[in-house]
Amino acid sequence: MGRIKKKGTSGAAKNYITRTRAVKKLQISLPDFRRLCIFKGIYPREPRNKKKVSKGSTAATTFYYTRDIQYLFHEPLLNKFREHKAVAKKIGRALGRGEVGDAARLEKTHIPKIKLDLIIKERYPTFVDALRDLDDALSMLFLFANLPSTPHVPSKTIALCQRLCLEFQHYVIISHSLRKSFLSIKGIYYQATIQGQDILWLVPYRFVQRTAGDIDFRIMGTFVEFYTTLLGFVNFRLYTSVGLVYPPKFNAKSDEEGGELGAFQLEGKGVASGDEHVTNGNAPEAIASDRAQAEADKVAALPDSEESDTATALVQTGEDENTEAIDTFEPTAQDADTLPQPQASSAELASLFAPFTFYLSRETPKAPLEFILKAFGCKRVGWDSILGDGAFTTNESDTAITHQIVDRPALLNSSLPEVPDAPETANGDAPKAQWPRSAMPGRTYIQPQWVWDCINQGKLLRPDLYAPSAELPPHLSPWVKPSKGEYNPNIPLEQQELEGEAEAFEEEEMEESADDGDSDIAAAPAVNGKNKDIEAIVDRDSSVEAGEGMDLAESESDSDVREENEDTEKAQGDEWDGFESDAESDISEGEVERRQHQRELEAEAAGVSVELSLPTTKSKNAKVRKKAEKKRKQEEEERERQKMMLPRRKRKLLKRIEHGTNKRDKEAENLRSKRRRIEKASSSAIAL
Known part of the structure; x- marks a missing residue:
């Protein structure tokens, strides 16, 4: 018969140790233990099974690796902590006796200094x-x-x-x-x-x-x-x-x-x-000399053949830098994959702001702007004297300034107080030009966001888009790249929206602005159709519900029955389109034109004048919307036929993927709708 193992002496119970036991083993206080762990990079650990580690207890306990605590036993800082504790006791004893001088002497000479x-x-x-x-x-x-x-x-x-x-x-x-x-x-x-x-x-x-x-x-x-x-x-x-x-x-x-x-x-x-x-x-x-020497040492260390090739490549690169621009890869189709664009070299980025002289107005953040401008090659940055020392120039009227960064709205001259004519100085210099009353000719006035957008895109952007009081473009994170299907505020809505989405939004706005009463009752079928159309735009695959396919514990028979019920409900839903406000909705376009022509001939034979019904904006939108909806239905039917050929497990996985895709599309559609409302409100305000 083998020896019976004692509980808590092996396995996870031995690999972990509580914080209380660790402090007792090291014989230091809890603050010193925390400080030592921070210095050594030792952090609490979460065991997989707390009951096994804590011997059945479920209380909230902090655990460490036993090996990490054993690693601290011979740490030299432990002696420093113990010496500090001994001197602190002596200082406290001296203060208790009223010997302030001795306490100060002990603190000055006997407190151990910790070096890391x-x-x-x-x-x-x-x-x-x-x-x-x-x-x-x-x-x-x-x-x-x-x-x-x-x-x-x-x-x-x-x-x-x-x-x-x-x-x-x-x-x-x-x-x-x-x-x-x-x-x-x-x-x-x-x-x-x-x-x-x-x-x-x-x-x-x-x-x-x-x-x-x-x-x-x-x-x-x-x-x-x-x-x-x-x-x-x-x-x-x-x-x-x-x-x-x-x-x-x-x-x-x-x-x-x-x-x-x-x-x-x-x-x-x-x-x-x-x-x-x-x-x-x-x-x-x-x-510059050290960098040149380092590059020369690298070239000298290469073999003869590699050296000649490297020198030739350097000469060709130097010749091509001034004559050729960076190539960009444009997608050939709207749904094509977006290729990674080549970025500017580090040498070009280092001299991005080198030719310019900047002046920072008083309301702009001086510290980050000075740091960024100098980091990208600018050698001359000036600001007002009240912002601090170290400016290239404090004269706002200096003719060497090419760009001035301002962050205040441009006021009209009528709203500004009258200022008497400033007399010329003794040297004959012109008076200072103060923004926003006057602007220096030949100087570019921009907002601070221009600097950040230029360095993130690696090129100089149009300064007129960042002029004072201008509506700034969106400032996006340079580390988040929009993927296919997500909303991108830098791209116009026409390039992002789905087919028929703009028409559905216009119908929605028109129905919201309609009068109450009988018009609401008459428009009820249209509203139902509108909601259905918008739902079809937002959720391309109506068979995927929120959270569907996420339950992995269901039996195979139950899942098969549920899928058959969903297919039946979908088939019934496809057949039933609701009440149509127009009787010609079930007739083809050619049949509609033929009937309209027949009514015109009958009216002409009877001698009755017929007013030609010109297509309205609402009818055009409805036509485009129905055409887009029909196309999407055909795509969904084809997708459903392809899904029927998949095994049950892969079909579940595909439903989870579609659930995430539909959620992403819904968020993007909501953002596009919000942007469309903002643009419509701004355009109406400009028109007024």
């Missing part, structure tokens, strides 16, 4: 691993950089987060690694590609932040402590990889005046004539 350098190297063996985990770090640090100073969030932490974030933004500007950005309700999303890794982070808007009392800032502060160390290592590696000195020089006076990015001066290494500083208007020559 070894943990960073342990969690990220390679630099690419650190870049992959940089999304959450940047989002957290940018959040704390915009928080106000409170007892829970000290000012030193905020200043450190701001410095690290601005240093990272400077690298993105110098390397031109920013690819996309999106304005959302939560904030501004940015995506940069650094060494082949896509990094996405969120920057909140600069509104007044109010911290709620239910936020545990101790846990968030632990994450910030780890992320600041991580970003410091990453910034050092990024700066040294492009030949820059880290940390960059920091001008405290410029930072106090709101310089932000302008408060840092980047310096290049290895320049014989001295260090070159990066300011608003120039770039370090060391970076």
Whole structure:
């Protein structure tokens, strides 16, 4: 007889450990345990069967992997936590005796300092691993950089987060690694590609932040402590990889005046004539020389044959860049597949705004616009002096400005107060031109969305579509590509709507505007037909109901009977079309024309004048709608015949697919209907 195993000593019960047992084994407090787990990257786990793990108990319990807790037994940070606890007891004892000086001395000299350098190297063996985990770090640090100073969030932490974030933004500007950005309700999303890794982070808007009392800032502060160390290592590696000195020089006076990015001066290494500083208007020559040297080293390392081929390809590429534009793949048919379009090269994106000089009005967000414009090649960005230090120019009337970004409506001159003629200055310069009273000739005035849409599409868009007070085009996420059948606000309705959908909408609007009373009673059959038509447009396959085919536990006989009943009901529904308001609905078009011609001949023989019935808009719409409905019915019948040839299981799977497709089509149809109403209201308002 074998040995009987004791319950809870093997299997899942041994692989998991509760948080209470883990804290007792490590002999530390619960806050220190949480802090240690955050530093080491150990998180709670959810077992598959909680009863087996907790020995039959169903209480809410937090579990960890036993192997992860054993991994923490020999962690050097445990000794630091224990030393900190011992010094805290001594400080408390000194304060209890009233020895404030001794307590201050103990806190200053005996509190152990925790360094996370070894943990960073342990969690990220390679630099690419650190870049992959940089999304959450940047989002957290940018959040704390915009928080106000409170007892829970000290000012030193905020200043450190701001410095690290601005240093990272400077690298993105110098390397031109920013690819996309999106304005959302939560904030501004940015995506940069650094060494082949896509990094996405969120920057909140600069509104007044109010911290709620239910936020545990101790846990968030632990994450910030780890992320600041991580970003410091990453910034050092990024700066040294492009030949820059880290940390960059920091001008405290410029930072106090709101310089932000302008408060840092980047310096290049290895320049014989001295260090070159990066300011608003120039770039370090060391970076260009280092990049050229790196490319030369790559070419020199290649074999002779590959070197000649590479050189020839580089020469051909340089010649073709200025003469040929990017090819685009246009679909040959309306229902054809959409091919991925070629995108602009990184060199073209890096110089997208290079030829221009921008001026930011006071109402525009200076920080994100300055960052994006400089990241895409703009060397000269000016703004009003009240927005901070570091502008290329603070004179709004500067003739070098080519684009001015404004975010206020253009007012009529009659609504503006009268302003006396401004006298000329002593130097003979013209007075400043103030928007919206006057505009500088030759300058392009645009709204901020133009900048974001240009970088997302990789080209310069028409500025007249983004003029002040103009109705802006939809600002869509660059990471969501509309698939076939979904609503796309960038495409006109005529290219998206189904056949007969516009006519059905017009009939619906006409019937809604009809008078009450007898007209409502007379139009009742038409309304029923209209609802049926709209339902046929929204739900192409009327045999699929919501949730149908989702029950997998039903028996085969029940499912077969239910399918036969559905087919019978559908056949009856196809035969019964309801009452028709027109007696000629069951007659072909040729028969209708023949009868109309016969009535005209009889009236002419009797000497009675016959008024020719001109086709109205409603009749035309009904004709187009019925033709589209007939075509859809034929397609549905053909689809049903094809479904009958499938096995039962595949038929169920197809019904689930059709259910999702119908749901997507219904949402798209609702959005198109909403857009059609908005366009109709705007056109009527313009007509008035």
